[in-house]
Amino acid sequence: MATVELLFSALPEHVRTARLVAAAVARRAGVDEAVLDEVRLAVGEACTRAVSLHQSNDVLAPVKVMLIEDEKKFSIEVGDEAPHAVSGSSPGSPGAEESGGAEESGAEDEDEMGLAVISGLVDDVEVSAGESGGRIRMSWPTTPDPVLP
Helix, strand or coil: CEEEEEEECCCHHHHHHHHHHHHHHHHHHCCCHHHHHHHHHHHHHHHHHHHHHHHHCCCCCCEEEEEEECCCEEEEEEEECCCCCCCCCCCCCCCCCCCCCHHHHHHHHHHHHHHHHHHHHCCEEEEEEECCEEEEEEEEECCCCCCCC
16 A cells, blocks of 8 residues: 655645655556546545635644555545535535534535536545544545556
């Protein structure tokens, strides 16, 4: 099992680099070429969400991206360290409570839209969040390298 760990400052300009690295590692891991655009888009959405959460919560810690190559699948975990309110949220939601502020409501709508885009791109996605941060884990099947004679 090979793993690549990427840490970057919570700045929007670093999201592009995370997308490029994820696509390169996914290609090397054996993810189908036809799916690489989906990998790039999903990682971009997840990283943009993490950057936004860090910036809006004044979190100085870096965004963490883990690229995990297993025997039959390739997984990407994007983690943030922004506090998420834990409530009776539905599975797959980030766990944010509804608030009264219009600015917070706009941010929550944007967050939900990003999660909806990720869910539309990735069949195997898991979202978890708590007071110490959140994590989006996405997985794609891989095809083994053909054995050369």
